Amino acid sequence: MTDSISALSSPLAADLEISTGIDAIVARVRAAQASITGARAADPARKESFAQAMKRTADVRGRGPIMPYLGTGMGNGPLVELLDGSVKWDMLNGIGVHMFGHGDPRMVAAALRAGLSDLCMQGNLTSNQDSVAFGEFLVAEAKRSSRMSHCFVSNSGCMVNEAALKVCMQKTNAAPRIIAFQDCFMGRSITMSQIGDAAAYRQGIPLSTLVDYMPFYDPQLGARGIEMALWHLKQYIHRYPGQHACFVMEVVQGEGGFNTAPREFFVALMETCKAAGIPVWDDEVQSFGRTESMFAFERLGLGEYIDVVTIGKMSQACACLFHAEMNPKPGLLSGTFTASTSAFQVGLEALRTMRDGGYYGTDGRNAKLHAAFREHASKLVAKRPEWFTPVKDSFGRASTQYVGGTGGMCRFTPFGGDKDRIMKFLQNLFEDGVMAFYCGHGPFHVRMLPPVGVMQPEQWGPVFEIVERSLARTA
Numbered sequence: 001m002t003d004s005i006s007a008l009s010s011p012l013a014a015d016l017e018i019s020t021g022i023d024a025i026v027a028r029v030r031a032a033q034a035s036i037t038g039a040r041a042a043d044p045a046r047k048e049s050f051a052q053a054m055k056r057t058a059d060v061r062g063r064g065p066i067m068p069y070l071g072t073g074m075g076n077g078p079l080v081e082l083l084d085g086s087v088k089w090d091m092l093n094g095i096g097v098h099m100f101g102h103g104d105p106r107m108v109a110a111a112l113r114a115g116l117s118d119l120c121m122q123g124n125l126t127s128n129q130d131s132v133a134f135g136e137f138l139v140a141e142a143k144r145s146s147r148m149s150h151c152f153v154s155n156s157g158c159m160v161n162e163a164a165l166k167v168c169m170q171k172t173n174a175a176p177r178i179i180a181f182q183d184c185f186m187g188r189s190i191t192m193s194q195i196g197d198a199a200a201y202r203q204g205i206p207l208s209t210l211v212d213y214m215p216f217y218d219p220q221l222g223a224r225g226i227e228m229a230l231w232h233l234k235q236y237i238h239r240y241p242g243q244h245a246c247f248v249m250e251v252v253q254g255e256g257g258f259n260t261a262p263r264e265f266f267v268a269l270m271e272t273c274k275a276a277g278i279p280v281w282d283d284e285v286q287s288f289g290r291t292e293s294m295f296a297f298e299r300l301g302l303g304e305y306i307d308v309v310t311i312g313k314m315s316q317a318c319a320c321l322f323h324a325e326m327n328p329k330p331g332l333l334s335g336t337f338t339a340s341t342s343a344f345q346v347g348l349e350a351l352r353t354m355r356d357g358g359y360y361g362t363d364g365r366n367a368k369l370h371a372a373f374r375e376h377a378s379k380l381v382a383k384r385p386e387w388f389t390p391v392k393d394s395f396g397r398a399s400t401q402y403v404g405g406t407g408g409m410c411r412f413t414p415f416g417g418d419k420d421r422i423m424k425f426l427q428n429l430f431e432d433g434v435m436a437f438y439c440g441h442g443p444f445h446v447r448m449l450p451p452v453g454v455m456q457p458e459q460w461g462p463v464f465e466i467v468e469r470s471l472a473r474t475a
């Protein structure tokens with residue numbers, strides 16, 4: 001089975017009449033997208049019907065979404081059309097899922113090819129060749145700089161995190177404790193909500209998981225911060241010898257605030273874990289594909305320390321990778337579904353395009369898009385300093401770091417990182433034509449996950465024009 005054979009979900013995809021048909025459909029989609037060229041205000045004539053549609057959404061779900069988003073199914077790269085007739089710059093993309101934005105012709109064609117398959121959903125007992133190719137692709141990418149050799153696929157980040165934890169627990173003979181960073185987020189199963197460091201996400205859930213929290217890297221403390229983190233880790237290992245199933249880390253924290261740390265921080269902690277026989281699990285569900293290397297651990301040269309890594313979002317199907325020594329006994333990992341055929345096909349198309357399209361490296365497209373973001377955000381900070389007041393961290397120290405993140409994980413921090421004002425700004429921003437979100441637990445930041453697959457650096461121009469307008473309205 002080769003990488004190219006697996007591009008076809010069905011022998012029918014090689015049929016000339018079918019491929020001509022797919023090309024014709026994609027051309028029609030392109031033509032229909034041509035009118036979507038920039039942000040557009042909502043159509044007043046659709047106000048009533050949109051309000052009704054949102055009410056139905058809230059009724060069926062039990063509550064409305066944070067933002068009044070209901071798409072028409074049309075979009076054009078970073079732009080998406082909503083049912084109220086508005087067009088928004090989508091700088092959120094379902095929290096990083098739509099790496100190629102809306103209606104990318106390559107992804108549409110991949111989904112059409114997937115539609116030819118005999119199966120809509122694949123599973124652990126019914127895999128087609130594209131499902132195997134998906135796992136092989138990820139293992140090959142990870143293997144460049146780590147020992148990863150196997151891949152378990154499931155359909156949410158949370159479920160592959162459950163798999164990773166089970167693998168670690170079995171490997172350590174049912175060790176009951178988990179070491180995790182403060183402000184981490186891992187999904188919403190009963191166990192993952194307990195590890196995730198947000199009280200609101202585990203309200204009403206009886207606590208049954210033993211978690212030891214570590215401070216994340218503190219840029220204001222630098223080397224002293226590394227020393228302190230190491231001290232914490234050694235305390236836990238000394239207090240509970242042989243009791244830890246794993247240390248789970250996001251090498252770029254997502255929900256926690258797009259926090260980054262230097263290599264030496266992770267190396268110090270990972271070496272200590274290795275010496276104590278504690279498996280290291282890297283949760284890249286949010287950062288995967290978006291930094292300067294496909295796996296964020298690769299850019300930091302951490303592969304040799306990693307025992308398990310989980311990925312999701314932009315890959316469409318989610319995965320838990322581990323090396324041969326972590327391979328669990330039969331029965332531990334399975335499930336009816338792995339993912340849909342279209343998730344495998346579109347995921348593979350996105351991953352191959354990024355691998356081969358010059359996205360990675362310090363001079364790659366991801367790095368360039370981030371540099372352009374920083375340029376625009378920094379200019380705005382300089383132009384309107386009254387909106388960028390010092391940001392207080394949890395110790396009450398003031399910072400003037402207003403712009404941060406890495407690759408396709410972009411953050412900026414207006415209004416001192418105050419939650420209420422940032423939420424108000426995000427609402428105004430949505431109305432004005434840009435979708436973004438927040439991250440961090442105090443200070444709060446404005447979070448952007450642009451569609452790095454298709455977004456051009458110059459497209460930050462119109463996005464930041466709107467950002468400036470909405471900040472002015474909020475201030």
Ligand SMILES: Cc1ncc(COP(=O)(O)O)c(C=O)c1O
Pocket residue numbers: 095156157158159161185186187188250254255283284285286287312313
């Ligand atoms: C780091 C991290 N892990 C796990 C998850 C959970 O993924 P999912 O929502 O697909 O279950 C997320 C989701 O945001 C995440 O950011």
